[in-house]
Amino acid sequence: MTPAPDSDQSPVNRARFDQQSADQQQNSDSGPFRKSIFHDSGFRWWHEVAVFVLLVLVLMVAQELVPGFLNPRSQLLLSRHVWEMALISLGMMLIIITAGIDLSVGSTMGLCAVAFGVSFEMTSSILLSCLFCVLTGFGCGALNGALISRWRLHPLIVTLATYAAYRGIAEGWSQGHSWSGFGASFSQLSRGRLLGIPYPGLTFFALTVIAAIVLWKTPAGKHLSAMGYNEKAARFSGIRVDLNRFLLFCISGTLSGLAAVFYVARFDTAKADAGEGFELDAITAVVAGGTSIFGGRGNVIGTILGLLLIHETRQFVGRYWGIEELKSIFVGGLLISFVLIYQFLRPSGQRV
Amino acid sequence: MSQLPLRGWSRLLARRDIGILLLIAVTTAVVGFMDSRFISLDVWLGIFIRSAPTMIVACGVMAVILTGEIDISAGSLMALLAAVMGLLISQSKAALSLWIGIPAVLALGTAIGTGTGLLVSYGRVPSLVATLGLMTALRGLTTIVMGGKNIDGLPPALQDAAKRGWFGVPVSVWVASLVVLMTSLLFYRMPLGRRIYAAGSSPASARAAGLHIQRIQVFTFAWAGFLTAVATLVDVPRLPWIESGIGSDLELLVITCVVVGGVSISGGRGDLSSVLAAVVLMTMIRPVLTFLDVGEMGEKWTRAIQGVFILLAVIADQISIRFLWRKSAKVRR
């Protein structure tokens, strides 16, 4: 019998199943004790609780060592840098829930920023430029999505390629040029605040609420989760896996476009290097927030907590020691040790 | 997906390494036609020298990917190892003997690799997460270790070996050949290598066959760490001095080569020869663009050309595989 090419396309799932069945085996060997406590209770929020506890711990230590750390206004002021990344994390979370990954988000931002600049030069209309910028993001996401769902390519491979391609196209298109002088009113888009929260933050929260509603109150949430846990079963249940995946990448691209608009507004600069390194920051936040890199599990509350945890840790390290290098050491170490400790403490059956 | 149920020529053409080599040959011919200086020993030796560290690291990362895991910390690890190497053996620093410094660097690379492996296998931290964290942390650590200064004054013996080497061929090329030989021995002639493939091909079957998957994983990460150290030792002394940016983007370059070389990202499948050909192909892009003299505008498109090229390679590969499957299915009926 000829092996069908389609069945070759989901070895990742296969690997995951094997891992799970191994887990299962371990669970069943470890006796009834752990199971009866955690499983039957149906409590699925251990990870969020753990991140929350850790966050509170960090905040307490920070407040103790850096007087005035928790000052709400300084917190909000410093939050500025986090919003674009937060927007991107939101799309990244949705993709990781379906067991995918998007490495091209940062490069998409770069391309969008250049699109903004080019279109501003041509039309000198902020509105059109914003539109073009977001559309470019959508297009980038759609290309990723089309490649991944049409040919069932692995998301890691496709977005690794577009990670290089989009950034390169941004550089070539802009010829390294940067655009600025979009006017003070445009920069208010990023810097202006309502009730003390910057507009990008408000946008983020609005989108988060929408995402939460979609994830919890509509079938789509369950569909995504099912795709992440077991793509095959999702297909067999009539879930349009390919379409959903395509749409998710479109969403992720569009969010990158939106983030690029805020980024351009905040720095009053449109340049091809916008969003460099965002992809890894976003993945870090999403993973720290309890979304399983193997797919299936994940939610917005965890992602927000993960973002806060990374952000506050960076702030704390920056303000207490004043050494930039320590930030990355702390964030990297925190990510590994947290996941490691959680793996040992976690209730059985819940994987990160 | 190296072997398809095809016969004769089509089978040969379907082999990925042959395909990549053909692409290399065609590119060389075209560029050589436009500028004959491209087809010179000097240029090609240069390309091989540059491929050497990538090849060495790719041998390690490929082993990791074959087991179905991933390692994105190679570049950062190289930076840290370079810094440590500088601190230990540079004449302006501790100036230890090479006989202490070199084993120390190798040991550190292996130790960090082993640590990652332990995290992934016994700690059950997903490899992407573990190496992502490591990648971030090691970069920071490197800057601190370097203390804001470039490290100069590596022992002349080491520099000489890296720049001139033996018989006009730098030591990195010799070492890369040796590593490739060792890796192909490992993959194809040693029990462990077959077990690496087996563990990636079907973890459940591997367990049923009594293989210790976790030990295999630890080994592959340790192997990757060790080879990164090897690459650091032979390649970094070639550079004018050690700076904290060494190895930037190396991890993505290596993974790209491994993927373009046809190694399945979920493990179990892939040939070393294709990966090596892919490394040469990827390394060729910069000199090719230089010799094509694309001009100032064109230079700024370099990264775009690289990126689009990778994208096309990936797509073309998938389409051709699918086409060949269908064709072979028809043939067999």
Add this chain to the structure above:
Amino acid sequence: MTVRVFSSLRRIFPAVIGLLMLAGCQDSGSSSTGSQDAVAGDAESDSESADAPSSRSGKIRICLLPKIKGISYFSSCFNGAREAADELGNVELIYDGPTDGDPRKQAEMIEQWTIEGVDVICVSPNAPDVVANAMKDAREAGIHVITWDADGTPESREFFINQATAQSIGEGMVRAMVSDLGSETEGEVVIISSDATSANQNTWIEAMKPALEKSKLKLATIKYPGENSSNALADAQDVIRKYNQLKGIFGISSVSFPGAAEAVEQSGLNGKVLVTGLSTPNDMKKFVQNGTVKSVILWNTVDLGYLTVYAAESLASGKLKSGAMSLKAGRLGEKQIVGDHVLLGDIIVFTKDNIDHYDF
């Protein structure tokens, strides 16, 4: 799931409450201001509220922000700055910057210092536009802001410690190359830059192009190896092999200059292909001494850091006000001020003859 949504929501109650509290406490502070142009006001009150810790030592807190922390150029500037701070005695010097040269992180640090309420922030902006807003905020919060090494947008700072303009750097490099080669030499030159998006390098290139056109040298191409030393070395080797008429290479980033020099040396073309660029003398000494590099262009970076701290201290203690014509700067003596530029002096060309006199 829906079946469970409410019950599970009940279960995560503690977490939700905590989150709400956090959000609540963040809100409460700003709801009183509630206006959209609250940026400045907020920042000001922040600095007031956070003032207590800053004045604990009674010293003037000066922050020195380099483009990239951890490269020898800025490290030598820092040495000068530390020297000045020690001399002055009443200065607390904070030196920090992004390790990867990300201007976003520069902006982040400026904002952080604004909140901490330091006295002076000295910025070497890696991308003037990106950090401009943060610098403006800092000024509005009552903090003195000066730029050094590279200038920012004029309204974002009070003074610029001017060591050299992009124009003089670019022209200086071309002039050095032409004089090293002999003004009658014809042939090709290549520029090896950093990333295609690097702002500094691009402005220098813009300044170099007209200067090259006036000379008999022809600009063959510009390579962009990024901040990657092996790519820089590789590109340099390739251009040496490609261009027969190559006479000189400009290495205009911290990795491409040594990379180009190394390539020339390894090809055994010392003296046939000349390399010029910006670097601290210590880094390039070996290449100057073996003849690969005839001239290295830079200014006195130690003095630059020294002068910056003196200017910052004078500004904070009220000795320096806008419109001043000169500034007393310790061992450097009286330094001239033109407009809002504090002039350090012109660029220095380090050659075999004088490079041993400098140690930074």
Add this chain to the structure above:
Amino acid sequence: MEAGSHSNRPLIEIRGICKSYTGVVALSDVSLSLMPGEVHALCGENGAGKSTLIKLLAGTVRPDSGSISCLNESLSHEVLLSGSVKAAEDAGIAVMHQESTAFPDLNAVDNIYVGRELTVGYGLLLNRSEMRRRTHELLHRLGEHFSIDRPLRELSLAQRQMVALARALSLKCRLLIMDEPTASLSMRETQRLMLLVRQLRSDGICVLYVSHRLEEVFELSDRITVLRDGRLVSTRPTTEVTRTSLIHEMVGRDLETLHGVSKSESITAGADSHTGLAAGRATGTAIELTGLTRIGVFEDISLSVRAGEIVGLSGLVGAGRSEIARAIFGIDPCDFGSISISGKTLNRWTTGDMINAGVAFVPEDRQHEGLVLQMSVADNILMTNYKHVTRTGFISARAAHQLVDDQVKRFQIRAASSGLMVEFLSGGNQQKVVLGKWLAGRPRVLILDEPTRGVDVGAKHQIHELIEQLAGEGLAVLLISSELPELLRLSHRLIVIREGRIAGEFASGNVSQEEILAISLPDAGRSAESRQ
């Protein structure tokens, strides 16, 4: 044939072994001794505990209580097996698995030798030539001549099966466990295999033979052990066992009541439903396939199922039955052919189209295709039914609750709560969840692929009844099963698939198991003679 001709001490002694998975008892208090040089058949229905016993012997699973011991090399004293794969292999226990635990990316040589490679140079290097030589030899012994360099994924099922057998043989084994070795073999290959087993026996090797094909069991074995519901029913010399008594012991009911009556039952049931349908609902064709073809997999499949009819799809594993079902449901694309459902003809279709048209599909691999194990019972049931519980796009918690409760009650799903992950349910309950998930939407056509595989006897019976009841309600059922008795009992018509084509069609009343089997085998023409 006498058992224990080589020694009268048992090679393997299993004493009072118990094993349960998450509350479901798989084996309870089973004791068994295996003699050297005997072929010992292990019989029992699916879910009787055979595979658990095999896993215990192979060391992949540890027993909850009880012990397994083995005679040492010199047959002088017993060694207790510690329950690891290594210990089992050292003791000379080799397993040829049913679901081939193989490495699809590796070639035959590696598949045979991975984990215990032949080496030279202090165990560092592979002895490739020797491994290749022995592989050739082994495969030659099995009568196979395919290229040993090709990865397993490119081989046919039978060839893969032979590789698995070769792996088992390559071990210097004293106990060879063969789990359904002939399931996907042709007649000729089966004959060769049986010859081989006899040869092994004469070499003093104990063969534990697990098969559903009773003819083989009777032809080969010296003793037969019957398991039922995890308990040992009997161990007797084959000479003392008759076909009838064996089936009786396996099923726990009389053969007559099972076999004879079920046949007549199915005939009458069929007649009943037809007459019933004639009176009530439309008896029109519910689903019709015309020339369905997926190149290289199956070809020109045309069949139709009427409302209220159960059509059985028979054939060997790998004949293309499941693939046809998957193609009908739009999982795999078709190259040619069309489907018409209730008069509407489709030339291209997706899974969504099929669901909307009222087709439901219970897939073969419950754990990987039918269910999302990590999600709750409720989530799984709702998965295909959100359209029934959403109000203006939002899920109504009450409606969802209602629907899940209804299904849990209707199918008597035994779970502590509907929020429990299905991972922790027993096989039968998992299957009920799958059925509940699909039947809540009131489909018109139901495709069942191996609905009772790995399901315990009680649940199996319930599922059988349910299928008949559903058909009685007017559902068109396409039933795929490897268990011929099940097919014969349930279906009104039987279609046999051989090598991707329809090989024959029967009314189930007038055909025997043997006839169907004969026509299923790849070299069908000759097999009929040899069976006589």
